[in-house]
Amino acid sequence: MKGLENQTYLLMLVASTVIAIGLVIVAVKWPRIARWLFFALFAWASYTNFTTSQRTPEVYLEYANMAWSDWYVQFIRGWFSQHIALAVGFVATCQALIAISMLMNGWPFKLGAWGAIIFLLAIVPLGVGSGFPSTLIAAVAMIVLLGKQNN
Numbered sequence: 421m422k423g424l425e426n427q428t429y430l431l432m433l434v435a436s437t438v439i440a441i442g443l444v445i446v447a448v449k450w451p452r453i454a455r456w457l458f459f460a461l462f463a464w465a466s467y468t469n470f471t472t473s474q475r476t477p478e479v480y481l482e483y484a485n486m487a488w489s490d491w492y493v494q495f496i497r498g499w500f501s502q503h504i505a506l507a508v509g510f511v512a513t514c515q516a517l518i519a520i521s522m523l524m525n526g527w528p529f530k531l532g533a534w535g536a537i538i539f540l541l542a543i544v545p546l547g548v549g550s551g552f553p554s555t556l557i558a559a560v561a562m563i564v565l566l567g568k569q570n571n
Contacts, residue, residue, distance in 0.1 A: 433548055436554035440554035444560055444564060447562075455522045455523070455565060460519075462516070462536065465515045470512035473505050473509055473512065484496040487546050487549065492545045514539065533562050533566050540556070
């Protein structure tokens with residue numbers, strides 16, 4: 421897997437995977453706590469992505485070196501490289517909306533949960549850069565929360 425030669429990435433990958441497994445367990449046993457954890461996760465991601473995209477946007481170009489998909493590599497090195505602040509600002513806004521939806525019930529929660537699942541699956545091709553496999557595991561936790569909402 422691209423990026424695993426970097427010890428820091430490897431450590432972060434292990435940590436994010438353990439946290440994601442924890443999210444699944446918490447989602448099964450304590451769904452309200454899981455929703456608060458997802459709120460915190462997406463709020464933190466939103467803030468981090470927005471501030472980073474405005475201050476040091478060039479760091480996002482490093483994701484091209486870890487991506488599994490040639491399409492993602494071409495996108496990052498192409499259009500995205502010229503519009504980082506706009507693209508990541510949009511992603512950060514969506515992450516903030518997902519965070520807020522975790523505090524709501526009914527259709528706002530469901531919409532946010534589906535948005536989170538789509539987002540988590542969409543970043544899988546970034547490989548280590550997305551924390552894979554933690555993104556897939558976190559999507560499973562969100563699916564569990566959706567099931568709990570319907571019950």
